[in-house]
Amino acid sequence: MAHFDLTDSSAVVVIGSGAGGGTLSNELAQKGVKVVCLEAGPRLSLADIVNNEGTMFKKMSWLDPRKGTGQLHPQFPSWSCKTVGGTTMHWEGQCPRLQEHELMAQTTYGEVADTSFIDWPLGMQELSSFYAKAEDKMGVAGTNGRPFLPGNNNYKVMAAGARKIGYQDVDTQHMAINSTVRDNRPSCQQIGFCNSGCAIGAKWSTLYTEVPKAEATGNFELRAESMVVRIHHDAHGRVTGVDYYDKGGVLRHQKARAVCVAGNAIETARLLLNSHSDLFPGGLANSSNQVGRNYMTHFTICVISLMPKPVNFHRGTQMAGVVRDEMRHDLSRGFWGGYSINPVPFPPEFLAAHMQHGGWGEELTASLQQYDHLAGLMMMGEDPPQATNRITLDPEVTDQRGMPIPVVHYSDHPNTTKMKAHALRQGKAIHSALGATKSYEITSLPATHNLGTARMSERVNDGVCNKWGQTHDIKNLFVSDGSLFSTSGSANPTLTIVALAIRQAEFIKSEIEKGNI
Amino acid sequence: MSDSGISRRRLIQATVGITVLLAAATDGQVLLTANANANDDKANAERLVVHEADTLRQMVKRLFPYRNLSEEPYRLVVNQVRNEKSVADVATLLREGVGVLDSGVTGKQWLALSKAQQIEVMKRIETSAFFQLMLNTSIHSLHANREVWHLIGYPGSSVEYGGYINRGFNDIDWLPEGSVN
Ligand SMILES: Cc1cc2nc3c(=O)[nH]c(=O)nc-3n(C[C@H](O)[C@H](O)[C@H](O)COP(=O)(O)OP(=O)(O)OC[C@H]3O[C@@H](n4cnc5c(N)ncnc54)[C@H](O)[C@@H]3O)c2cc1C
Ligand code: SF4
Numbered sequence: 001m002a003h004f005d006l007t008d009s010s011a012v013v014v015i016g017s018g019a020g021g022g023t024l025s026n027e028l029a030q031k032g033v034k035v036v037c038l039e040a041g042p043r044l045s046l047a048d049i050v051n052n053e054g055t056m057f058k059k060m061s062w063l064d065p066r067k068g069t070g071q072l073h074p075q076f077p078s079w080s081c082k083t084v085g086g087t088t089m090h091w092e093g094q095c096p097r098l099q100e101h102e103l104m105a106q107t108t109y110g111e112v113a114d115t116s117f118i119d120w121p122l123g124m125q126e127l128s129s130f131y132a133k134a135e136d137k138m139g140v141a142g143t144n145g146r147p148f149l150p151g152n153n154n155y156k157v158m159a160a161g162a163r164k165i166g167y168q169d170v171d172t173q174h175m176a177i178n179s180t181v182r183d184n185r186p187s188c189q190q191i192g193f194c195n196s197g198c199a200i201g202a203k204w205s206t207l208y209t210e211v212p213k214a215e216a217t218g219n220f221e222l223r224a225e226s227m228v229v230r231i232h233h234d235a236h237g238r239v240t241g242v243d244y245y246d247k248g249g250v251l252r253h254q255k256a257r258a259v260c261v262a263g264n265a266i267e268t269a270r271l272l273l274n275s276h277s278d279l280f281p282g283g284l285a286n287s288s289n290q291v292g293r294n295y296m297t298h299f300t301i302c303v304i305s306l307m308p309k310p311v312n313f314h315r316g317t318q319m320a321g322v323v324r325d326e327m328r329h330d331l332s333r334g335f336w337g338g339y340s341i342n343p344v345p346f347p348p349e350f351l352a353a354h355m356q357h358g359g360w361g362e363e364l365t366a367s368l369q370q371y372d373h374l375a376g377l378m379m380m381g382e383d384p385p386q387a388t389n390r391i392t393l394d395p396e397v398t399d400q401r402g403m404p405i406p407v408v409h410y411s412d413h414p415n416t417t418k419m420k421a422h423a424l425r426q427g428k429a430i431h432s433a434l435g436a437t438k439s440y441e442i443t444s445l446p447a448t449h450n451l452g453t454a455r456m457s458e459r460v461n462d463g464v465c466n467k468w469g470q471t472h473d474i475k476n477l478f479v480s481d482g483s484l485f486s487t488s489g490s491a492n493p494t495l496t497i498v499a500l501a502i503r504q505a506e507f508i509k510s511e512i513e514k515g516n517i
Numbered sequence: 518m519s520d521s522g523i524s525r526r527r528l529i530q531a532t533v534g535i536t537v538l539l540a541a542a543t544d545g546q547v548l549l550t551a552n553a554n555a556n557d558d559k560a561n562a563e564r565l566v567v568h569e570a571d572t573l574r575q576m577v578k579r580l581f582p583y584r585n586l587s588e589e590p591y592r593l594v595v596n597q598v599r600n601e602k603s604v605a606d607v608a609t610l611l612r613e614g615v616g617v618l619d620s621g622v623t624g625k626q627w628l629a630l631s632k633a634q635q636i637e638v639m640k641r642i643e644t645s646a647f648f649q650l651m652l653n654t655s656i657h658s659l660h661a662n663r664e665v666w667h668l669i670g671y672p673g674s675s676v677e678y679g680g681y682i683n684r685g686f687n688d689i690d691w692l693p694e695g696s697v698n
Contacts, residue, residue: 157689189681190682352657371671
């Protein structure tokens with residue numbers, strides 16, 4: 001691993017080592033660009049991963065104070081990771097591509113009240129080759145000639161029920177989980193604790209793919225437990241370096257040739273806003289007043305059903321499966337945009353807390369007692385950008401380092417309310433087609449996809465970045481995570497984050513060569 | 518029960534609660550040793566402690582009445598709730614909570630009520646801090662308990678057994694012929 005002095009301004013500083021930051025770091029390092037990656041969380045190894053949700057939640061999740069308003073949980077508005085590898089440690093590995101019409105949301109959906117739809121500044125033609133590269137990098141099952149993963153019991157229940165009610169586009173999903181031995185990592189052993197971190201490394205995470213590969217180039221230095229609190233700039237408005245608290249809690253300043261922010265949309269917006277100065281009083285790259293706005297998630301709602309015979313839904317890859325039929329845009333359903341249907345299991349503790357709001361007593365206990373008869377589905381749908389759903393800095397409360405905590409505000413658009421109702425109905429229909437005796441709804445999960453808070457737009461007045469993720473205002477400041485999404489589409493975001501990071505690395509390399517940054 | 522105040526609390530339980538639980542993980546037992554030679558005051562105090570423990574344990578059973586479950590997991594919930602650190606004065610909260618249960622039907626201790634009456638009294642105090650603490654602790658303690666897992670068919674960690682690749686991840690055999698592929 002390389003080592004860079006704090007005063008060395010030759011390196012690009014990447015903030016965050018997750019899907020966006022980990023990928024970008026490695027892509028740059030492979031091209032000979034020097035990189036220092038600052039990561040707030042600690043570096044774990046596979047030996048730290050155990051099959052216990054509670055233990056891993058404590059080890060990996062982002063638990064620094066945050067405030068949720070609107071319909072969000074007041075202290076835990078969103079779920080992500082604070083560890084090397086970022087949320088690619090917790091993630092499930094689902095890797096769908098966005099659909100072409102979703103990249104042209106404004107054109108497709110037209111004028112919709114209380115939304116701030118725009119079209120992406122790049123289309124499928126520009127994106128598809130990078131999707132292919134991302135799928136190849138991540139070893140996505142079901143792409144590039146790789147076999148799909150086998151379906152587990154919970155998947156089979158979903159597939160059988162879905163076909164019975166007329167759905168056709170059903171398979172075990174494109175998953176960034178090895179279906180065969182590849183990249184010095186084993187194939188999936190159906191352990192069933194994917195979101196606690198894959199103990200054998202069959203699931204792609206930047207912790208044991210991008211990060212060590214970048215280190216092997218000699219161009220890359222990772223500093224774990226290093227939390228960036230401010231980005232600095234010079235009198236010309238070019239960024240020059242960052243302030244961060246190191247492992248020992250000491251405030252350091254690292255000089256930089258360019259800065260790429262990939263802290264996961266909430267932290268990315270928080271850092272840009274917190275870096276306000278006389279030159280940029282509203283925060284860095286915020287002349288459009290769009291930093292922090294248009295915060296999108298995908299709604300995630302679940303149906304848990306008691307089936308007539310055993311399912312054992314805890315066995316095997318947690319979310320290998322999808323029904324795509326409802327992902328289309330079709331106004332005859334009473335809403336625009338679409339949603340996916342996916343298999344999902346949960347452990348008993350989670351079900352006892354969530355399966356029935358405020359529930360207790362004989363009926364709930366009788367269902368939990370038949371844990372082996374439960375089947376689960378998760379529906380996930382497009383979320384429109386709304387300027388009022390946004391990240392701001394708390395004017396009063398600061399975290400342990402004195403940095404203002406982020407306030408995350410979110411409320412569903414009426415279209416989302418309609419889509420959720422449809423999704424719950426269809427989820428239940430899938431299970432009842434196979435004789436489910438009871439179905440429960442889980443509608444209060446924290447967001448796991450954070451998008452849109454520094455979005456790409458062709459225009460400087462309604463977006464923060466151009467189509468390369470370069471901020472409109474500052475040419476050596478980049479955003480490299482889900483914050484870039486112009487709109488959310490209905491696909492899980494990580495494949496797109498990785499594709500954009502690969503594309504951005506090519507751009508940064510060529511800008512360096514041209515002497516622009 | 519669908520009132521959003523309660524839903525919000527439930528959310529807190531699931532996310533924040535999970536860490537609180539882990540931090541407070543209980544390993545010991547509260548020992549209620551009866552001392553045969555104690556003076557009257559002391560005997561009285563102990564009777565109260567025993568009464569409180571019995572009441573709380575019965576309450577947990579009403580919250581999650583698992584069939585064929587031993588007393589032990591229920592007893593652990595009571596130990597754990599008594600050691601709860603996130604509440605300023607948990608002893609007072611529990612003592613007063615038991616008092617509220619006992620005054621639910623005039624002239625009768627809650628433990629002496631019929632099952633239907635016990636549940637009725639519990640429903641009346643669902644939104645109280647006492648009830649929510651009991652429910653929250655029961656959710657997390659009982660459902661992270663290996664004996665409960667075993668009873669309901671959840672095996673927990675699987676990596677040490679090589680996952681489920683050779684242990685039935687796809688062994689379902691009751692779905693309609695030809696429906697999966
Ligand atoms: C349970 C769960 C399941 C999921 N399943 C899927 C799925 O199946 N498919 C899918 O596409 N997506 C899934 N996701 C979402 C996916 O994990 C994220 O989309 C993705 O990881 C986001 O990448 P990122 O680079 O934006 O952020 P992250 O991967 O979260 O990385 C951000 C990193 O930046 C660090 N950081 C933040 N602020 C600072 C700072 N100021 N200084 C230094 N470091 C900082 C953080 O510690 C973190 O490590 C899931 C998420 C969760 C929680
Ligand atoms: S099921 Fe597969 S991917 Fe998930 S944790 Fe197990 S081995 Fe890893």
